[in-house]
Structure formats: C-alpha cells, structure tokens
C-alpha cells in the first residue's frame with residue numbers, strides 16, 4: 012500500500028485553519044478532521060463527552076486533555092487507511108505527545124495571524140451548524156445574509172466567538188501552543204506562515220504540500236469532503 016500522508020494545522024482561533032483545511036482537502040484529497048466540529052457534533056448528540064465539553068467551550072476554555080485525546084484517537088483509529096489533515100488538534104503538549112506516540116506526522120503547518128485580524132474575522136464569522144460551512148461577511152459572505160447558500164437554513168455565530176469568550180481563547184492560545192510549536196520545530200516538520208490574508212498564504216501552503224504529498228496517494232486514501 013502506498014505511503015499515507017498525515018499533517019496537522021495549528022493556529023489561534025480565527026486564523027483560517029478551517030478555511031485552509033477545506034482547500035487542502037479539495038486540492039489534495041486529504042480527509043479534513045476538525046476537532047472543533049467533532050466536539051460540536053458530540054455536543055449536538057448529547058454524548059457524555061459532548062455534555063462535558065460544552066461546559067468548557069462556552070467559557071472559551073480548553074476541554075481536558077484526556078477527553079480530547081480519547082475522542083480524537085478513537086476517531087483516528089477509524090481512519091488508519093486514510094491520509095488526513097488534523098485541524099485544531101493537538102492543542103496542548105500533552106495532546107501532541109499522545110498523537111506522536113500513535114502516528115508519525117509528515118508536516119505541521121502553523122498560522123501566525125495578527126490579533127486584530129483574528130478579532131475582526133471572528134466578529135464577522137457565521138456558521139451553518141448542520142454542515143459546518145463557514146462564512147464571513149467580509150471574506151466569503153452568503154448570497155443571502157444569515158442564510159446558508161446550499162440548505163437555505165439559518166446561519167449562527169459560535170457562542171465562543173463572542174468577544175468576552177474570544178479574549179479568553181486568544182490569551183490562552185499563545186501559552187498553550189508554544190510548546191507544541193517548539194516540539195514540531197525540533198522534529199524538523201514545522202512550517203510557519205504569517206499574513207493577514209488567507210489568499211496570500213494559500214499559494215505557499217499549496218506549493219509546500221505539492222512537494223510533500225506522495226504522488227501515488229491511492230484513491231482509497233483520498234477522501235473528497237464535498
């Protein structure tokens with residue numbers, strides 16, 4: 012079986028991880044695994060992990076490591092035949108160590124976006140909960156304000172995008188992310204990208220992945236997300 016490709020994208024809330032992950036999934040056929048979306052699915056399904064996670068997310072806090080690693084590792088065990096891009100996990104050094112003990116990563120992308128840009132982006136972020144489709148009134152607005160382009164259902168804003176929860180998330184991110192970034196830099200697989208616009212970062216990420224993803228990534232491992 013040809014080699015699998017496994018990557019992680021790191022970045023603070025609003026940095027464009029989901030936006031870029033969707034482009035990677037569509038361009039390279041990797042499965043995009045969003046830990047945030049997976050948590051929200053568990054919250055909507057009122058699973059034990061979801062009920063617990065909700066109490067942390069609504070305060071802009073991080074879900075405990077043991078809950079996240081159990082959730083994500085069991086999800087990844089279902090994906091052992093696929094190449095994937097993990098979005099939003101690992102968030103902490105403890106999570107990274109558990110992930111690294113289970114899987115060998117090929118690339119870690121880290122987004123470094125100015126604070127004011129993050130705040131502005133999240134102020135204008137709207138989500139279609141059922142599909143996870145993400146809009147932005149300034150960047151990729153829906154055809155009709157407040158309505159999902161495909162389903163016609165109403166859009167919402169994430170509770171933890173509220174300014175007060177966002178401050179907690181942003182403040183916490185820096186401290187928690189640094190050891191994770193240092194770990195992957197030491198492994199020689201970290202690639203950092205800084206800008207205020209995703210459309211300016213994307214060509215560099217795309218060309219990096221074009222050199223790293225095996226050309227013989229079999230169809231069985233390519234999972235089209237749309």
Ligand SMILES: Nc1nc2c(ncn2[C@@H]2O[C@H](COP(=O)(O)OP(=O)(O)OP(=O)(O)O)[C@@H](O)[C@H]2O)c(=O)[nH]1
Nearest residue numbers: 024025026027028029030132136146147150208209
């Ligand atoms: N103005 C602007 N908005 C952008 C850009 N890139 C992404 N966005 C929007 O900014 C918001 C955040 O982007 P996401 O891709 O959801 O960011 P994220 O890192 O996944 O965020 P979290 O889920 O909070 O971790 C969304 O509304 C995007 O549509 C950009 O270059 N410019």
Ligand SMILES: Nc1ccn([C@@H]2O[C@H](COP(=O)(O)O)[C@@H](O)[C@H]2O)c(=O)n1
Nearest residue numbers: 046047068071072073074079099100102
């Ligand atoms: N490893 C993680 C990932 C996410 N969370 C919590 O979920 C919220 C939403 O995640 P996004 O990736 O969509 O921003 C996030 O703010 C955290 O509260 C987590 O705790 N650990």
